[in-house]
Amino acid sequence: KTELFKTDSPLLGVVHLTKAGELIAKGETVVFPTETVYGLGANALDENAVKKIFEAKGRPADNPLIVHIADRADLEKLVTEVPEKAGKLMDAFWPGPLTLIMHKSSGVPEIVTAGLDTVAVRFPSNLIALGLIKSAGVPIAAPSANISGRPSPTKSEHVIEDMMGRVSAIIVSEDTEVGLESTVVDTTTEPPTVLRPGGVTVADLESVIGRVQVSPNAIRNVIPEKAKSPGMKYTHYSPKGDLVIVKGTDAEKVEKINRHIKKHEEMKIGILATDETMGNYHSGIIISLGSREDPEEMSHNLFARLRTFDDLGIEKIYAEDIEVGNDTLALANRLYKAGGYRFI
Ligand code: TXA
Numbered sequence: 001k002t003e004l005f006k007t008d009s010p011l012l013g014v015v016h017l018t019k020a021g022e023l024i025a026k027g028e029t030v031v032f033p034t035e036t037v038y039g040l041g042a043n044a045l046d047e048n049a050v051k052k053i054f055e056a057k058g059r060p061a062d063n064p065l066i067v068h069i070a071d072r073a074d075l076e077k078l079v080t081e082v083p084e085k086a087g088k089l090m091d092a093f094w095p096g097p098l099t100l101i102m103h104k105s106s107g108v109p110e111i112v113t114a115g116l117d118t119v120a121v122r123f124p125s126n127l128i129a130l131g132l133i134k135s136a137g138v139p140i141a142a143p144s145a146n147i148s149g150r151p152s153p154t155k156s157e158h159v160i161e162d163m164m165g166r167v168s169a170i171i172v173s174e175d176t177e178v179g180l181e182s183t184v185v186d187t188t189t190e191p192p193t194v195l196r197p198g199g200v201t202v203a204d205l206e207s208v209i210g211r212v213q214v215s216p217n218a219i220r221n222v223i224p225e226k227a228k229s230p231g232m233k234y235t236h237y238s239p240k241g242d243l244v245i246v247k248g249t250d251a252e253k254v255e256k257i258n259r260h261i262k263k264h265e266e267m268k269i270g271i272l273a274t275d276e277t278m279g280n281y282h283s284g285i286i287i288s289l290g291s292r293e294d295p296e297e298m299s300h301n302l303f304a305r306l307r308t309f310d311d312l313g314i315e316k317i318y319a320e321d322i323e324v325g326n327d328t329l330a331l332a333n334r335l336y337k338a339g340g341y342r343f344i
């Protein structure tokens, strides 16, 4: 009983957005595209509606949600104050793939923030997302629209696979552009803290507000007693196949992967390489993430490639390590999480 709303004809798009907005306003769940990944939305101010998000995803209740707005004026209902640096980041990067953590106002239900006194807010740039929020007339709480633990959805096929029968409607649209989730920055600390790297890079942030700190969780498997961003302690983005990350020079990677393939001859093996290196391998299913020269392309492709391995029934995935730098921090973060920080 999930309705599919196709948005490819302009007029139909408007009709569908109106209907989808009504569903949100009535307390139902709607999957919608954003520029990062597809989101699973409900009225952020309605506790019962937000409960449905957690149920549909199978998400643990202690992992808070991001609230999506379509106008900076919507902040008034959500936060007690906008720190000066948060304001500067909004000027520079909103609408876009940046989520800002601020002190929450009492109007935001506890279920949204998992009991924290802060709330995560994002102003997306995707026109369908904005149209949906405007048509609903309320801010929309939305996590990525995958079943908890699976790679985030970047194509409408992904959300149909994960969410059909679990939500009231799915807005079917194009592939998402960025392909990785938004950068999450806690603006209640001084300096502000990057809790999750994303499309807006650390250098981008620092060009506007000066020094920021990056949570060690962004790149290492650090699980503090009380994780600052609760979502960081869960297994994430995992394909069904067992994924390990392969370190070393290109020649060492080939040697290691060949050696491991010999040990697992009975298994269906996948190799996640790049345009530059895929020719180095001669067995297994070899898939390129894109060109090393183009980290944005690689980021755009990551989650879809992980799901492709699943579709092919791959049991073991060897993923070439990523050279970590400003432009590849988010990509490496997601790949390492997908592999549970297992390296060979
Ligand atoms: O790009 C995105 O951000 C996508 C699209 C749909 O907007 N959404 C998304 O939501 O990735 P989700 O729920 O998959 O990830 C939200 C992250 C989690 O790591 C969560 O722990 C963190 O944001 N978060 C939410 N509220 C927080 C808070 N008050 N303090 C610290 N971390 C918070």
Ligand code: MG
Residues within 6 Å of the ligand: 143, 144, 152
């Ligand atoms: Mg997610």
